[in-house]
Amino acid sequence: MAQGEIVAGCLAPHPPHLVYAENPEQNEPVAEGGWEQLRWGYERLRDSLNGIEYDAIVILSPHWQTYVGTHFLGLENFQSLSVDPIFPNLFRYHYDMNVDVELAQQIHDKAGKAGLTVKMMTNPDFRVDYGTITTGHMFRPQWDKPLVVISSNRSSAYYSVEVMQEMMMELGKATREAILESGKKVVVLASNSLSHRHFTTESEIPEDMSKEHITSHAMHLWDMRIIDYMKSGQCQRIIDEMPEFTEQAIAETDGGAFTWLLSTLEVPNYPAILHGYGTIIGTGNAIVEWPVYKHKEV
Amino acid sequence: MANGEIVESFVVPVHPHTVLAPEQNEGWGRLRKAYDDAAKIIQDSGADLLIIYSTTWPSIIGHQIISDPNPEWVMVDHDFHELGSIHYSFNIDVEFAEQWNAENKSRGLQSRCVNYHGFPIDVGSVVALTLLNPDNKIPAIIVSSNVYADRSETTVLAKACRDLVKRTGRKAVAITAMSLSNRMFTEHIDPKDDRIHSLKDDEWNQKILEFLSEGRLEDVGQLSRTIQQQIRVQKVVNFKPMWWLSAMNDNRNNLTGKVLAYEGIHGAGCAVVNLNPTPSGFGDKEYDEDDVEIFTGERGVLDSNVEQESKVETSEGPALWEPTKAEGSVNTDAAPKPVGAYPHARRVGDLIYLSGVGPRQPGTNEIPGGPIHDNSGKPLNYDIKEQTHAVVNNIARILEEAGSSLDKVLDVTSFLVDMDRDFQGYNEVWAETLGKVGPTRTTLAIRALPTPIAVEMKVIASV
Numbered sequence: 175m176a177q178g179e180i181v182a183g184c185l186a187p188h189p190p191h192l193v194y195a196e197n198p199e200q201n202e203p204v205a206e207g208g209w210e211q212l213r214w215g216y217e218r219l220r221d222s223l224n225g226i227e228y229d230a231i232v233i234l235s236p237h238w239q240t241y242v243g244t245h246f247l248g249l250e251n252f253q254s255l256s257v258d259p260i261f262p263n264l265f266r267y268h269y270d271m272n273v274d275v276e277l278a279q280q281i282h283d284k285a286g287k288a289g290l291t292v293k294m295m296t297n298p299d300f301r302v303d304y305g306t307i308t309t310g311h312m313f314r315p316q317w318d319k320p321l322v323v324i325s326s327n328r329s330s331a332y333y334s335v336e337v338m339q340e341m342m343m344e345l346g347k348a349t350r351e352a353i354l355e356s357g358k359k360v361v362v363l364a365s366n367s368l369s370h371r372h373f374t375t376e377s378e379i380p381e382d383m384s385k386e387h388i389t390s391h392a393m394h395l396w397d398m399r400i401i402d403y404m405k406s407g408q409c410q411r412i413i414d415e416m417p418e419f420t421e422q423a424i425a426e427t428d429g430g431a432f433t434w435l436l437s438t439l440e441v442p443n444y445p446a447i448l449h450g451y452g453t454i455i456g457t458g459n460a461i462v463e464w465p466v467y468k469h470k471e472v
Numbered sequence: 473m474a475n476g477e478i479v480e481s482f483v484v485p486v487h488p489h490t491v492l493a494p495e496q497n498e499g500w501g502r503l504r505k506a507y508d509d510a511a512k513i514i515q516d517s518g519a520d521l522l523i524i525y526s527t528t529w530p531s532i533i534g535h536q537i538i539s540d541p542n543p544e545w546v547m548v549d550h551d552f553h554e555l556g557s558i559h560y561s562f563n564i565d566v567e568f569a570e571q572w573n574a575e576n577k578s579r580g581l582q583s584r585c586v587n588y589h590g591f592p593i594d595v596g597s598v599v600a601l602t603l604l605n606p607d608n609k610i611p612a613i614i615v616s617s618n619v620y621a622d623r624s625e626t627t628v629l630a631k632a633c634r635d636l637v638k639r640t641g642r643k644a645v646a647i648t649a650m651s652l653s654n655r656m657f658t659e660h661i662d663p664k665d666d667r668i669h670s671l672k673d674d675e676w677n678q679k680i681l682e683f684l685s686e687g688r689l690e691d692v693g694q695l696s697r698t699i700q701q702q703i704r705v706q707k708v709v710n711f712k713p714m715w716w717l718s719a720m721n722d723n724r725n726n727l728t729g730k731v732l733a734y735e736g737i738h739g740a741g742c743a744v745v746n747l748n749p750t751p752s753g754f755g756d757k758e759y760d761e762d763d764v765e766i767f768t769g770e771r772g773v774l775d776s777n778v779e780q781e782s783k784v785e786t787s788e789g790p791a792l793w794e795p796t797k798a799e800g801s802v803n804t805d806a807a808p809k810p811v812g813a814y815p816h817a818r819r820v821g822d823l824i825y826l827s828g829v830g831p832r833q834p835g836t837n838e839i840p841g842g843p844i845h846d847n848s849g850k851p852l853n854y855d856i857k858e859q860t861h862a863v864v865n866n867i868a869r870i871l872e873e874a875g876s877s878l879d880k881v882l883d884v885t886s887f888l889v890d891m892d893r894d895f896q897g898y899n900e901v902w903a904e905t906l907g908k909v910g911p912t913r914t915t916l917a918i919r920a921l922p923t924p925i926a927v928e929m930k931v932i933a934s935v
Binding site: 263374376 | 534548553554705
């Protein structure tokens with residue numbers, strides 16, 4: 175069996191507003207557009223990977239929050255209605271997704287051997303979180319690739335960002351090793367925003383873009399700093415500054431997805447492609463690709 | 473209709489173990505038994521409304537209130553999915569939900585009702601309602617816990633609810649679905665090995681339970697920030713349910729408390745506590761924070777520029793006056809200031825005559841539902857139902873100050889600036905509120921009112 179590989183890694187945020195604004199048939203509410211900078215960013219990401227072959231998508235979403243270890247979806251198919259508990263007016267999505275249970279089990283086993291607490295989720299009534307669905311839809315709306323869905327262990331809340339980073343670096347290594355051993359070609363997605371201070375009010379027309387902006391200049395500065403690091407291939411600096419970034423920008427990196435992503439990519443030192451940046455109810459969101467396939471060792 | 477009250481209050485745990493696996497651990501079984509005992513207390517109380525403030529339903533855009541009359545689905549816990557699924561079908565008091573939502577808005581809170589098929593009722597609410605109201609006999613209300621809310625906002629949320637309970641004559645049970653210490657074991661454990669996570673957590677939990685068993689609810693409320701620091705996982709959710717529950721009980725320290733059970737669930741401190749309003753004679757409160765009625769905190773990030781502009785506009789409206797104080801006058805800070813030299817009301821014998829009451833809000837002077845035009849006279853879209861609700865709420869506050877209440881209103885003269893547009897919405901709110909009391913009513917169309925409002929009422933009530 176040929177060695178598996180990660181063909182690309184992406185920062186792929188999940189605010190439900192993006193799906194809402196796209197008006198896919200699966201989502202019940204109807205929008206007049208909105209958040210185009212980010213939706214166009216997703217378009218560029220999809221175009222960029224068009225023609226790149228891969229077998230599965232691995233997502234870590236901060237909205238499947240687990241406190242007892244890291245969990246993996248463990249059934250082949252999930253279909254139901256996902257209603258966002260915070261923005262139910264925007265996101266009521268009928269999903270039907272397939273899971274690569276074999277790969278999920280392999281990552282689960284690898285992570286367990288590495289000392290992490292892990293569990294497979296095999297309850298058929300389980301409702302998949304809206305973060306996973308939003309990222310899954312925006313990344314590949316045809317839903318024709320099986321997913322591996324990994325929960326967000328809240329170790330940053332229980333202990334510290336430093337402990338979270340240690341665990342997510344380990345989970346990233348286990349994910350990478352399992353993918354390489356699986357013989358599959360995989361895209362890994364970290365489903366999270368950067369700065370994450372929300373507005374606490376919503377405009378009458380949620381997609382009214384005259385109301386959209388970053389919540390504060392400080393948040394903007396942090397987002398730009400992190401983006402500069404990504405664009406210039408300085409991901410180790412992101413890891414190094416993650417505690418300050420997470421605390422001061424109230425960043426969604428507390429969920430561990432970003433650290434895990436960088437670990438699966440072995441903390442890349444080559445430039446990432448920034449496909450888009452924009453705010454959603456005040457939070458900072460970037461769509462970023464690390465085109466691993468362009469940097470393979472020959 | 474008036475003289476509603478909180479007949480019982482409860483603190484209950486949120487984890488699904490008490491529903492799905494009480495037999496797997498003796499402590500879980502004792503919590504389940506306590507849940508069943510609590511259900512019996514509720515049944516015997518004659519309660520006609522259960523109000524749940526759930527810490528496992530975080531919200532960002534203000535507070536959200538379930539208004540689906542019959543939410544149904546299957547709930548699976550994100551962590552403990554291996555325990556199984558809970559099928560739920562609840563009976564929600566939609567009318568109360570909508571009234572509370574309107575009351576919240578009239579007090580400066582961001583609030584909205586949620587009525588969508590398939591909305592995921594949170595685990596804490598599902599567990600609490602499943603066990604406390606097993607046959608759905610008593611209609612329920614579920615409200616979220618806002619991530620950013622601090623004490624003032626949470627207190628106003630509770631007072632809006634509490635005053636509505638009183639005004640509508642309900643016999644309500646206030647319930648907080650919550651853990652005490654919420655640090656769980658981060659690894660899988662055998663159920664038989666379950667216990668409180670640490671000695672420190674246990675000691676703090678015992679301290680909280682000692683206070684509650686003595687009926688000292690407000691004291692626990694004042695310890696909330698310390699408790700959050702000491703035994704709560706940071707950034708999950710602030711320890712604010714005690715603020716809500718205390719305000720629902722008039723911030724009292726002399727309730728009659730009883731701890732029905734206290735156990736660990738996967739390390740978290742879980743208790744079923746009953747707080748009865750019967751005075752226990754223990755201690756007066758020392759309330760050391762602002763006793764807020766209206767939330768005036770920052771909630772306008774989105775519209776900061778617009779808001780500044782509208783404040784300028786407001787300053788160009790009619791000047792506000794201090795209410796006059798002739799003999800028999802009744803004035804209150806809980807009603808908006810007059811736009812001329814007159815009192816909010818005047819009492820003569822057993823009758824109370826109110827000055828014309830509009831929807832403007834005390835303190836902020838904001839108009840729920842929005843003004844009908846801007847300073848240049850350009851018409852704006854507005855919500856007549858919200859404005860009418862706000863008028864009724866202002867009337868209720870003035871009557872309360874006068875020692876009366878809504879159910880003693882005898883005669884109302886209503887003024888609408890756009891009869892064609894607004895009569896239906898106004899009439900619907902009337903039917904939900906004063907219409908149930910039955911005063912005589914006259915509704916007139918007029919050209920304008922002094923402020924950009926659409927409705928005003930002139931009221932006569934008895935004491």
